[in-house]
Amino acid sequence: MKKWFIGVTIAVLMVTCSFSINAAPGGGHDNYNGGHDKYYGGPNKHGYQERDDSYYVIHRSADILQDAQRYADRGHRFGNLSLAFAHQQRAREFYMHGSYRDAIFHSLRARDLAFDIIRANHGKIRQEYYWDGREDHWGHDSPRYQDLDVRIDRSKIGRDSDVVHMHFDFDVRP
Secondary structure (H helix, E strand, O other): OHHHHHHHHHHHHHHHHHHHHHOOOOOOOOEEHHHOEEOOOOEEOOEEHHHHHHHHHHHHHHHHHHHHHHHHHHHOOOOOHHHHHHHHHHHHHHHHOOOHHHHHHHHHHHHHHHHHHHHHOOOOOOHHHOOOHHHHHHHHHOOOHHHHHHOOOHHHOOOHHHHOOOOOOOOOOO
């Protein structure tokens, strides 16, 4: 009788432990916000990781875009400067509406366009502007750049040479 009771107890413990492992934060593919945004890292001390990452990416990209503006002004090679700023503005709009994933994707696209502009004007990209580990996660999940570019309303984009002297507010304070 004791052996039977020990066997049942061990089986119950094994089943209970397997449920608790699967219920750990970040252990599954849960969704929040109506399933719109992927909830990949569990809540951190500031809220959702996705929101924090989008805030981080947008602010870093805004700094890089200002550098691209300065280099384009000096070198007169504007590339897709207006498209870069349109992506960053779109990222800001997505952030303000809670679409953090889309905000990250558009901001990273804006940053890559800014890199191209800096290079075309023989500028040097500061090492801290390259994607870090936090951003690499999103870069691998990003849609193709052509698909992101299609989502930009080109009728609202000015000429690249006009964007050089414009000031843009990319602030996304929560």
